[in-house]
Amino acid sequence: MPLVNSCGSKGKLVLTTLLICAVILELAYCQKDAKEQRTQPGVKVKPTKPKAEKTTNKGPRVITTKPKVKAPRAAQRQNLLTQVVNRGKFKKVGETISVPAGDTLELRCRGKPVQWGVPRYLEEDDDGRLKIVQNERYGALTLVNTTGADTGEYTCYPMYCEDTDCRKEYDKAVKVFVFFPDPQELFVPSSDYYEVIQLRTNWPTVLPCQVTSPEAKVTLHREYPPAEVAVDGTEISFSVRRGFTIHRPRPYHAGALFCVASLGNLRQSSTKYMLIYVNYPMAPPAPVIQASSSSVTVGENLRVSCTVMGELDVLIDFAWEYPGQEIGRPLYTQDSVSPVAGGAGRQQSQSILLVDEVRDVDRGTYTCTAQNLQGSKSVSTTVKVVPKAKPKKP
Numbered sequence: 001m002p003l004v005n006s007c008g009s010k011g012k013l014v015l016t017t018l019l020i021c022a023v024i025l026e027l028a029y030c031q032k033d034a035k036e037q038r039t040q041p042g043v044k045v046k047p048t049k050p051k052a053e054k055t056t057n058k059g060p061r062v063i064t065t066k067p068k069v070k071a072p073r074a075a076q077r078q079n080l081l082t083q084v085v086n087r088g089k090f091k092k093v094g095e096t097i098s099v100p101a102g103d104t105l106e107l108r109c110r111g112k113p114v115q116w117g118v119p120r121y122l123e124e125d126d127d128g129r130l131k132i133v134q135n136e137r138y139g140a141l142t143l144v145n146t147t148g149a150d151t152g153e154y155t156c157y158p159m160y161c162e163d164t165d166c167r168k169e170y171d172k173a174v175k176v177f178v179f180f181p182d183p184q185e186l187f188v189p190s191s192d193y194y195e196v197i198q199l200r201t202n203w204p205t206v207l208p209c210q211v212t213s214p215e216a217k218v219t220l221h222r223e224y225p226p227a228e229v230a231v232d233g234t235e236i237s238f239s240v241r242r243g244f245t246i247h248r249p250r251p252y253h254a255g256a257l258f259c260v261a262s263l264g265n266l267r268q269s270s271t272k273y274m275l276i277y278v279n280y281p282m283a284p285p286a287p288v289i290q291a292s293s294s295s296v297t298v299g300e301n302l303r304v305s306c307t308v309m310g311e312l313d314v315l316i317d318f319a320w321e322y323p324g325q326e327i328g329r330p331l332y333t334q335d336s337v338s339p340v341a342g343g344a345g346r347q348q349s350q351s352i353l354l355v356d357e358v359r360d361v362d363r364g365t366y367t368c369t370a371q372n373l374q375g376s377k378s379v380s381t382t383v384k385v386v387p388k389a390k391p392k393k394p
């Protein structure tokens with residue numbers, strides 16, 4: 001099945017390949033790819049670096065506040081985080097704040113020390129706009145020359161320290177979602193023309209289409225046939241911070257979708273999302289390993305098979321470990337998939353490891369690891385190698 005491999009490798013889908021996948025793909029062809037990205041269902045190329053254009057504000061004036069004596073409780077926690085607005089005034093932050101693009105974002109978080117979490121691309125692309133300083137009683141985060149692309153979640157983690165050993169107190173983290181409304185860009189810009197997202201049977205799918213302004217009205221659209229997708233709040237819901245969520249993906253959700261945002265006279269479309277349906281297996285595979293013989297004479301051939309009975313259209317990946325591996329002994333494998341006769345909806349996947357003309361180094365443990373989207377399992381068998389009987393001298 002060469003098509004499986006043509007579905008691309010991690011993070012590097014080529015448009016043509018993608019289209020082949022999107023069009024031809026019925027259910028399972030892109031599973032190989034899917035597995036590689038299982039921890040991160042959205043295939044996303046790095047977002048654009050926002051351009052710093054506007055002039056910066058004056059530097060912050062340092063004002064110290066009285067420290068609270070009591071330890072923070074859940075209700076008080078948000079008080080840990082404040083926004084420094086113009087001229088050194090403080091403002092409590094709610095769940096979201098808006099800072100006009102171009103302005104400076106300045107946050108303070110009480111604690112000694114604290115750590116900050118920022119939107120991913122800011123972490124990756126340090127262009128000198130983000131400054132984090134730890135003061136006596138608080139940490140300060142300053143982001144200058146902001147753009148709509150800075151929109152996202154900013155988190156303060158108080159640190160718990162014993163001597164010099166500090167760790168984040170995740171349960172005490174304070175988050176604020178910051179919008180940077182940009183009069184020209186309703187969507188957080190992306191360098192991708194499209195983004196591939198897997199619709200997994202057992203997992204909600206999120207189409208981020210992040211807006212820069214909480215006031216923007218956002219709708220979801222299908223490219224072909226062109227239509228607005230109904231957002232009923234149950235099957236599909238929308239949140240201005242998370243985007244659209246498809247709660248229980250079905251094959252009919254697949255296809256090219258995009259979001260449209262409107263605010264005032266402005267109406268803009270988001271990046272395209274290519275939704276690909278992935279048939280998710282119910283359980284990890286249960287491989288069975290068998291050697292053609294547990295004791296082989298030098299010079300004979302050995303076959304070790306690894307067999308998985310599983311659901312139809314669920315791709316199994318096999319990996320082998322064998323004794324000759326370390327010295328680079330080249331072995332080869334034959335992989336096959338065949339339907340199980342009479343077994344409705346079942347298929348047999350098999351990988352056979354072939355060892356030609358066994359040598360002494362081939363003695364030992366053969367391990368097969370079978371993997372599907374739900375997990376992997378390894379099984380082993382041991383093979384003995386016996387020397388050739390010496391031909392008797394006449």
Ligand SMILES: *[C@@H]1O[C@H](CO)[C@@H](O)[C@H](O)[C@H]1NC(C)=O
Binds near residue numbers: 052055056127128
């Ligand atoms: C912010 O923008 C101003 C004006 O374009 C520029 O002079 C300054 O270097 C920028 N600051 C940073 C940290 O990028």
